[in-house]
Amino acid sequence: MAVSILQFILSFALLTALGATPLALADQGLGQGQGMRASYYVPHIPADMRDVEFYLMTGSPGSEVNDRFGHTAIRVVNRAEGTDVAFNWGKFSFDDPGFLWKFFRGQLDYSMAVRTFQRDVALYNDMNRRVVMDHLNLTSAQKRSLLSKIAWNAEPGRRKFSYQYWYKNCATIPRDFFDEVLGGQLKSRFTAIPTHRVFRDYVRRNLTYSPFIVPLLDVLMNGNIDRPISAWDDMFLPANLRHWLQTLPALDDSGRPLPDTKLLSDQQVLLDNPEVYSARFNDFFVVILPILVGLAMAAVVFVAGVHPATLAYRGLGLATIWWSLLSGILGWTLALNWGFSGHPDGWHNINLLLFWPSDLFFLPAGLELMRRGVAARGVGLIRRYGRIYCVLHVLSLILLCGLTAAKFSQQNVWQVVTWFGLPTAALMAVLWLRGFQLPGVLSHERVAASSQSGNGRVGRQARSEG
Numbered sequence: 001m002a003v004s005i006l007q008f009i010l011s012f013a014l015l016t017a018l019g020a021t022p023l024a025l026a027d028q029g030l031g032q033g034q035g036m037r038a039s040y041y042v043p044h045i046p047a048d049m050r051d052v053e054f055y056l057m058t059g060s061p062g063s064e065v066n067d068r069f070g071h072t073a074i075r076v077v078n079r080a081e082g083t084d085v086a087f088n089w090g091k092f093s094f095d096d097p098g099f100l101w102k103f104f105r106g107q108l109d110y111s112m113a114v115r116t117f118q119r120d121v122a123l124y125n126d127m128n129r130r131v132v133m134d135h136l137n138l139t140s141a142q143k144r145s146l147l148s149k150i151a152w153n154a155e156p157g158r159r160k161f162s163y164q165y166w167y168k169n170c171a172t173i174p175r176d177f178f179d180e181v182l183g184g185q186l187k188s189r190f191t192a193i194p195t196h197r198v199f200r201d202y203v204r205r206n207l208t209y210s211p212f213i214v215p216l217l218d219v220l221m222n223g224n225i226d227r228p229i230s231a232w233d234d235m236f237l238p239a240n241l242r243h244w245l246q247t248l249p250a251l252d253d254s255g256r257p258l259p260d261t262k263l264l265s266d267q268q269v270l271l272d273n274p275e276v277y278s279a280r281f282n283d284f285f286v287v288i289l290p291i292l293v294g295l296a297m298a299a300v301v302f303v304a305g306v307h308p309a310t311l312a313y314r315g316l317g318l319a320t321i322w323w324s325l326l327s328g329i330l331g332w333t334l335a336l337n338w339g340f341s342g343h344p345d346g347w348h349n350i351n352l353l354l355f356w357p358s359d360l361f362f363l364p365a366g367l368e369l370m371r372r373g374v375a376a377r378g379v380g381l382i383r384r385y386g387r388i389y390c391v392l393h394v395l396s397l398i399l400l401c402g403l404t405a406a407k408f409s410q411q412n413v414w415q416v417v418t419w420f421g422l423p424t425a426a427l428m429a430v431l432w433l434r435g436f437q438l439p440g441v442l443s444h445e446r447v448a449a450s451s452q453s454g455n456g457r458v459g460r461q462a463r464s465e466g
Helices: 002-017 099-105 117-126 140-154 172-181 185-190 199-207 213-220 238-246 283-304 310-340 357-372 380-405 414-435 444-465
Strands: 052-059 071-078 083-092 109-116 131-136 160-162 249-251 257-262 264-271
Touching (some): 052 238, 071 117, 071 140, 071 172, 071 238, 083 117, 083 140, 109 117, 109 140, 117 264, 140 172, 172 185, 172 238, 199 213, 213 310, 213 414, 257 264, 283 310, 283 414, 310 357, 310 414, 357 380, 380 414
Antiparallel strands (some): 052 071, 052 131, 071 083, 083 109, 109 160, 131 264, 249 257
């Protein structure tokens, strides 16, 4: 169950964060009073495009995890027909049969959402999000082409699409429309521009406000998100789409720049709610806090030489229990993602050198340490090979660092190594030194207890003989 929850969080955090809006399937706020069908609105393409205007709407990140990457919509105003409609590509339904499994397999269908402009702004206002709108300076032929694409997409049978968080989301679909309308100028210009950024930068930046999501995704996502991306790829993020489009001039129908005219102009701040990116607290630290507390208890007692060291072993038990659950569940999730997930960003993850599915086997040893307050006898293989396992775990961590430093893997593991790897190495060292009874050797506490028991028996025997 825990593994399924983690798999769901991985899928949900990314698939919903990048421009997804959970809404009912019907068009929102489009009534018959505006000359539109209540269920599905398909815009009319007039002969004269002078009364039709297009605007790019960019919503800021919200407070919920599914809002953290912002949102993009295209507003279409037809003054002659009196319509004012916003189109976006981030709608899904939790009621979709097999929702969780489709998320995990990467096969979930999203669809175009259609709302009146007023309704769209009201929803953003309800979520306390910032919204900026820019006018798109297009020729009549470009307007016709763009409206034709939107109208084609708005047909009921064409609204659904297979969502992909980096390459097909609420920002990349408008980007691709604009590129086609402008004769391929966007892709040809921006593919050649490096950004010196990677997708992981945005995961860490935008999701840090949502507790525990960044530590989880830092572990579960592989080196695919650490490849340098171009400005074209960078436009997967709504704010970046707007940023790069602001650098473009307006183009005529032959692709030549129009003098003194930008593609985006007349910026309007529709809603000016503050954007929040800072973390509420250090969630990496909170995740490993039980390990640190347990190790600190053990270190203080062992260094001070206090006997019996019951408190030290119970602290070591606390650290072992939490580490076993954390590392084992993450290890199983990494393995299952590789074998069964439909997301390539979850495959062949080098963090498997740090998080082993077999780490769950240490849970009984941790419980024994906690319950008895003495060195664990362990059960099964852990009793016989626990100390060897600890050594192998440290060697595996060293291998992880070595392979990464040697550029064998482009996956950025250093934050994971710092927050999870170092505590793991420290725990393995303490367990190797004091956590397990050596075969055929009693622990210090049992030796002391046996000596006291023996002395008592000798004393009673002497008194009896006397």
